[in-house]
Amino acid sequence: MDRTPGPQPADAPHQHGVLDAPDEPDERSKHARRFGLPIATCLVMGNIVGGGIFLLPASVAPYGTIALVAFGVLTLGALALALVFGRLARRDPRTGGPYVYAREAFGDFAGFLAAWSYWITAWVSNAALAVIAVGYLGVLFPAVVEHKWSMCLAALVVQWLPGFANFAGTRYVGAVQLVATVLKFAPLLLVAIGGLFFFDSGNLGPFLADGESPLGAISAAAAILLFSYLGVESAAMSAGEVRNPRRNVGRATVLGLLCAAVVYLLGTLAVFGMLPHEQVVSSTAPFSDAVNVMFDGTWGGTLVAWAAVISIIGALNGWTLLSAQAPYAAAKDGLFPQVFTHKARGVPTVGVGVTVTLASLLTIYQYAAGADGVFTLLVTVTTFMATVPYLLAAAAQIYHLLCGRGDLVNRGRLAADSLIALAAFGFSMWLVAGAGYQPVYQGVLFLFAGVLVYAWMSARKVRAAQPV
Template sequence: MVNRKELNLFSLIAIVVGTMVGGGAFNLPSDLAVAANSGPVLIGWLITGAGMIALALVLQNLAMRRPDLDGGIYSFARAGFGEFLGFNSAWGYWVSALLGNVAYATLLFGSLSYFFPMFGKGNNLPSIVFASVLLWLLHFLILRGVREAAFVNLITTIGKLVPIFLFLILMVFAFHWDVFVRDFWGTARGFDWPVVKQQVKDTMLVTLWVFVGVEGAVVLSGRAKHRKDVGRATVIGLLGTMVIYVLISVLAMGALSRGALSKLHEPSLAYVLEHVVGPWGAVIINLGLVISLLGAMLGWTLLAAELPYVAARDGIFPRWLGQENRNGSPSGSLWLTNGLIQLFIIIVLFSESTYQVAYSLASVAILLPYLFSALYQIKLVWTGEGYAKGESRGKDLLLGIAAVIYALWLVYAAGLDFLLMTAILYALGIFFYISARRENGKKAFRGWELPLATGIVIAAGVAIYLIAVGQLSPAG
């Protein structure tokens, strides 16, 4: 029997940081500049920071109160709200991970075009061929064992942080206060709440995307040597990464105007540094991005394969996805996961604005798992499950409420178009759910679950119709 308890604190922190600091950090300057001016960006970071800290503390608390739930973010929804919502939480997280890897693959070969122009924007035939080779190399690395893959992820995490720290040090000397505060609120009248609110809203999917992965240690909690390390890794990874993100965006906005930043090619971090120190700065950042994306793809492949594996063992996904190989790797889930990623990478050949579309859909798909984890915190506080008699629950209640409000705000900020397109992805999952339920001799839906499933299918049908008539497009 292979020992699954193989990840220590540093490996878990590396998983959290490695999955969060992917390609998003390297394109933050232009992604945020397209959405907002300096003032609204700071408000956006304040909201995101407060919301993500609340969510991280919720995940830490749930990992401590319910150590029996090894599926983490998926199993919280299942334990709190039943099989169907548990399945949808797992499915949404899995879909988010798949789309995230497609976004990373596109950005990776787009950045390599700085050195090898044949890769273009990362969505042409050479990019797809090399991305496919890379995908299956990572696949076979993980098949050799999760611990070995986690060690490689630790090395790439260190490698990606070096150029980012170099960027931050150099940008301190290039920061100009007058550039940062110029047109601070984006209106001639100064602070105008309707305009500022819209800009803040427009930053939300960007700031959410760069924090997706905060739950990485929770997803892999079943492989942690010590359960207490799961919560520690989550909070340490989040706080460290948050400081990096805020510094990147503030320093960039103090070096170039919003208009100049918004027009930079991907990865914009490279071209900001090129503006400050010359071409060698872009070379360093692009090399760092390549290392970062390799690590992010590895980390996200680990997470994407682990969750269906755990869900299958719980009877939520089809049974064959719970297979392990002799090294203890989730082989059945891994083959399906990477097979689908391969399919999406091929579809990239016919797409435009692939990176932005993929990360936006990935961000929206993961909202349901986040929301129901926060709601489960409130439920635990209400029932007292996992608490000692007389133990204070007030702080946990406030954190749960804050995380729920943040998740609902993100649903609002995502907008109807992305919510409808995500409904298509969730509707496809219903077939998997029905198959798994039948396999275990259980009725597909109970009570209110059938109306909910029907609503998802109707929303997906509306989205498909709107896409067909040209009124809905992923590219906006």
């Protein structure tokens, strides 16, 4: 597969030691195919929109319709981050995204922290997604949830199916992502657009819940919604697998984010207007209830359950690929074990295998120990850890702007780029604050555990460089 970059734009990097070329060529194979703009956009959309959207309206309804304002604020922050990723990808379009940007700007240690935190986020989140999928599978096949070990087996199957799609090659990863995105967005768009024809403003309930200040309500709702936009970095993480990444990574990131935001916002608004406020607050399946209103039936639960399962499998498909990209990029630079550099059919297969295995072991532990509290804490910790590469990427953009790097800074839009970078950094800090004290405390421990791994890998690099 030819991975030679096409003609560079006028502001493409050519100085300061930045690599012009993406990753080294892979073997030519009918199973490996670089993602075009549509597939890269589906990757972003599919990874942002997982299974959580099916409960979002009920989660934020207690704060009032002011939650829609929180959606808008978060979308603007995520858009700033998306634009930063697009600008950085034009400068350095290699696989690894935030890892590459952090390492190039601040050195090996910052790059390692970005890769380490992102990797942990990915495989723990995969385990969480699989557990969520089991709940929806129970609606379709009640026997699945009759025993904890049948639930565990179902969760493992849900994890390994996308894993096998990744082993088959990027061609199949892209195909699964495209199909899953279309199938899962169909019912969501049905509610988001069709539901507006059944909209009744009398169902909206209060704009602001009793006893809440506007700022407090927005912040509280945002604490729930903050992590709905995780995955905005998906195209940047897989830049080496994207055709013409200098152009398409930025476009796919912005398009994927905006499409996901439209579905989030219109879907939540439609549910708010179709169901009485009290019903939305107490609902365990608000989209299912909304479909029942539209078609005057009781089959909405089945439809939404299928959509949720497809949504989660699509998200797992994309996240499994992303979870292997960070250690792959770091291993190429000697910051992760070299075994993670093994690549076949366009996919870092060792990284995929290790990631799915770790997620599977965590899933088995979850069902064996019944440690719901511990598992929930681990998942919350990962939401904090996901902000580490975001912060570092935004800081890298600010660093380049302050240095006046000629390969990155367009003088005509310096002010706009600076404001966007600062907004992205502020958004990332908001993500950290929204995680809460305990997850941040636990997450720092995870980061410090990675320092030991960094010391080991750095020592190996020094020994390898010493003459025998």
